[in-house]
Amino acid sequence: MTGPIIDTNISLSRWPTRRLPLDETAKLVEKLLSRGVVEAWAGSFDSLLHKDIAAVNAALAEECAAHTALRLVPFGAINPALPDWEEDVRRCAEVHKMPGIRLYPNYHNYELTAPGFAGVLKAAAERKLIVQLTVLMEDERMMHPRLRVPNVNIKPLVEIVKQTPGLKLVLLNALKTAKGEDLATLTQAGDVSVEIAMLEGVNGVETVLKSVPIERVLFGSHSPFFYFEAAELKLRESPLAQPQVRAIAEENARRLLPKV
Amino acid sequence: MDIWDLHSHLSGVPGRTPEERMAKLLEAADRVGVTKLCVYMGMSWSNDPSPEELRKQNDDVLQALQHWSDRCFGFVYLNPKHVDASLAELERCVAKGPMVGVKLWVAEHCNQSSLDAIVQRATELQAVIFQHTWIKITGNLPGESTPMDLAELAARHPDARLICGHTGGDWEQGIRAIRKSANVCVDLGGGDPTSGFTEMALRELGPERIIYGSDVGGRSYASQLGKVFGTEMANDARRLILAGNLKRLLGPILKSKGIAV
Numbered sequence: 001m002t003g004p005i006i007d008t009n010i011s012l013s014r015w016p017t018r019r020l021p022l023d024e025t026a027k028l029v030e031k032l033l034s035r036g037v038v039e040a041w042a043g044s045f046d047s048l049l050h051k052d053i054a055a056v057n058a059a060l061a062e063e064c065a066a067h068t069a070l071r072l073v074p075f076g077a078i079n080p081a082l083p084d085w086e087e088d089v090r091r092c093a094e095v096h097k098m099p100g101i102r103l104y105p106n107y108h109n110y111e112l113t114a115p116g117f118a119g120v121l122k123a124a125a126e127r128k129l130i131v132q133l134t135v136l137m138e139d140e141r142m143m144h145p146r147l148r149v150p151n152v153n154i155k156p157l158v159e160i161v162k163q164t165p166g167l168k169l170v171l172l173n174a175l176k177t178a179k180g181e182d183l184a185t186l187t188q189a190g191d192v193s194v195e196i197a198m199l200e201g202v203n204g205v206e207t208v209l210k211s212v213p214i215e216r217v218l219f220g221s222h223s224p225f226f227y228f229e230a231a232e233l234k235l236r237e238s239p240l241a242q243p244q245v246r247a248i249a250e251e252n253a254r255r256l257l258p259k260v
Numbered sequence: 261m262d263i264w265d266l267h268s269h270l271s272g273v274p275g276r277t278p279e280e281r282m283a284k285l286l287e288a289a290d291r292v293g294v295t296k297l298c299v300y301m302g303m304s305w306s307n308d309p310s311p312e313e314l315r316k317q318n319d320d321v322l323q324a325l326q327h328w329s330d331r332c333f334g335f336v337y338l339n340p341k342h343v344d345a346s347l348a349e350l351e352r353c354v355a356k357g358p359m360v361g362v363k364l365w366v367a368e369h370c371n372q373s374s375l376d377a378i379v380q381r382a383t384e385l386q387a388v389i390f391q392h393t394w395i396k397i398t399g400n401l402p403g404e405s406t407p408m409d410l411a412e413l414a415a416r417h418p419d420a421r422l423i424c425g426h427t428g429g430d431w432e433q434g435i436r437a438i439r440k441s442a443n444v445c446v447d448l449g450g451g452d453p454t455s456g457f458t459e460m461a462l463r464e465l466g467p468e469r470i471i472y473g474s475d476v477g478g479r480s481y482a483s484q485l486g487k488v489f490g491t492e493m494a495n496d497a498r499r500l501i502l503a504g505n506l507k508r509l510l511g512p513i514l515k516s517k518g519i520a521v
Contacts, residue, residue: 018432020455021492139452141396142430148397198452202273202288202477223455230453230486237292237482 002235003246006253007032007040007228008132008195009172009220012063012072015045017144022224025063029070035228038250039071041132041257043102047077048137054088061096073257075102075132078124080116081109086123093127099257100130102172106149107137112156118164125166130256133157135174136198137225151177154186161190168193168256173222175199175208184211193256195220196248197231205238205248218256219249264296264503265289265481266390266423267449267473270303270320278303278324285476286331292481298473298506299324300335300363300390307401308367311345314338318353325358333510335361335390340368340375347381354387360513361388370405371412379413383420386513390447391422394429407437414441421509423471426450431457435464445505449473453483458491458501467497471505 010032012025022028023045032040044060047053057076064072076092078085078101092098101124105112124131136151143149154174161167169192171178176198178186186192194208195218201207208217221231235245268285275281282299289297302317309317314337321334336353338346353359362382364370370391382389393407394400407428414422420443427446428434431454438444446461446469461470474484488501507521514521 018456021459022455138454139429141394141398142451142454143397145397200479200483202285202480204480204482225455227453227455227486227490229490230483233292233482233485233489234480237288237480239287239291 002036002232002249004038005036005219005232005249007037007221007223008170008218008253009197010040010223011043011045011225012060013045015225016049017147020224025067025072028224029067029072031228032223033070035232037070039073039253041073041075041100041253043075043077043132043134047102048104048107051082053077053079053082054091057088057092057096061098074098075100075130077102077104078120079104079108080114080120085116085120089120089123089127089129093129098129100124100132102132102134104134104137105152112153112160118160121160121164121167121169125164125168128166130168130170132170132172134172135177137173154178155182157192158186158189161186161192164190167191170195170218170256172220173198175204180211183208187212187216192216193218193252196234197222197226199234203238205234205240209244214244214247215252215255217248218253261293261499262503263294263472263485264298264506265294265474265476266298266447266471266506267425268297268299268476269301269478270299270324271301271305272477278320279327281477282324282328282332286328288476288481292485294474294481295503296331296333298333298335298361300361301337301365307365308341308403309337309339311342314342314345314349318349318359321359322353322357329358333361333514334359335363335388337363337365338378340364340370340372340378343374343377346378350378350381350385350387354382354385358517359387360510360517361390364389364391364405366392366401366404368403369409371409375413376416379417379420383417386421386516388421388423388509388513390425392425393434394426395433396429407434410444411438411441414438414444418443423447426475427457427461432460435461439464445469445471445509447471447473448487448501449484450475450479453486453490455490458487458493462491462493462497467493467500468505470501472502
């Protein structure tokens with residue numbers, strides 16, 4: 001039995017190049033509830049391409065609040081390439097009462113070496129906001145020809161994390177590219193967690209636990225872009241003890257974000 | 261619900277021998293309810309294998325099959341650039357051996373005439389033919405087939421039992437490309453579990469032309485099963501996709517080898 005699940009990686013609204021079967025919030029909520037999800041951390045697909053990120057974040061907060069059957073936790077997007085991104089951080093924290101923010105460096109067209117990126121991490125840490133960094137959204141080989149973005153190069157993260165005390169960082173969709181020793185080094189650099197949505201390979205969770213302490217592995221589905229069951233079944237495929245399943249499914253996320 | 265996996269490999273899984281790797285694959289299969297595996301290609305891969313490499317890779321699979329002949333079915337790996345050697349491997353592994361299908365990968369585009377003798381003989385043997393396909397915006401390998409290539413091959417061989425590997429990766433194009441090729445089924449495996457994939461395949465092809473496959477060990481069973489269990493459909497359709505269609509395709513050759521399903 002998986003038990004209650006906190007899904008740390010969902011998105012609301014519309015994927016830019018395709019209608020998804022569950023891209024209406026009510027349908028997605030119904031699906032997540034049916035699979036035992038008790039809380040879901042939500043970004044917005046609109047964050048990828050919209051420049052008026054403040055409006056996207058406000059709409060995200062409103063949409064999450066409008067669906068009370070499931071605890072939808074909004075994670076507003078911050079784009080440090082936009083002027084006055086600091087105000088967006090302030091609104092996420094103070095106006096929308098969000099517990100975290102979500103970054104999309106590839107869609108927002110900056111490298112992690114850009115000064116603004118370290119600035120966002122510092123501002124988030126000061127406000128005790130969780131930072132979710134999205135490494136990719138879809139397979140690079142399948143992108144729309146006019147909408148091709150590279151995977152985020154996360155190599156600079158180790159040093160930046162070390163230089164940002166108090167940072168709580170969650171890497172989304174990272175496990176397709178981050179593996180082995182590099183992943184171990186990164187998760188040892190600070191309070192860095194990963195989720196399993198893009199984890200692949202037979203017994204994938206068992207494999208990732210050889211590089212990452214179990215406390216740093218979270219459940220994430222990347223729904224509704226991915227089928228929710230793809231992530232759920234990964235907890236069955238690997239030979240995990242029940243306490244390990246519970247840690248990944250719920251407890252580790254709860255440590256990062258205690259229930260209000 | 262019975263689950264047959266169309267698409268598995270001995271790579272990407274720990275183990276010093278084919279038997280050890282097969283055991284690992286089956287342990288994980290048991291945990292997610294997969295009952296049978298089709299397995300092809302050996303311990304170390306080659307994009308354009310020589311006749312000697314083909315033989316070695318097929319020997320690896322034969323070695324793995326010896327221990328799990330009740331649960332695993334082998335497909336012989338062939339290279340259309342070496343037609344005579346491929347036909348010899350087809351005779352050794354399928355006509356006179358335990359294998360029941362053919363695997364074609366990325367050595368040569370599958371619309372080339374060099375495939376005709378291989379497909380013709382495989383069809384005589386009632387073997388299933390799995391052709392890897394992909395449409396990559398990042399660029400295909402020089403010999404990497406697309407679903408459009410496969411549609412050309414299918415038109416020349418209407419009696420062949422053809423499977424479009426990965427549904428072309430870019431499934432929104434792949435499904436369209438083979439839609440009119442009635443003798444082509446699609447493999448759900450080996451790509452991200454992107455929602456909408458199975459729904460489009462059901463809408464455009466119907467449940468009889470969709471087959472669950474995983475592409476383990478590089479992929480997980482879980483991510484690929486998610487494409488089937490995450491899609492709303494009738495239970496009859498789900499049964500076809502998870503096992504029924506593969507049983508139908510493999511039925512004649514399994515029967516000819518005395519294997520009950």
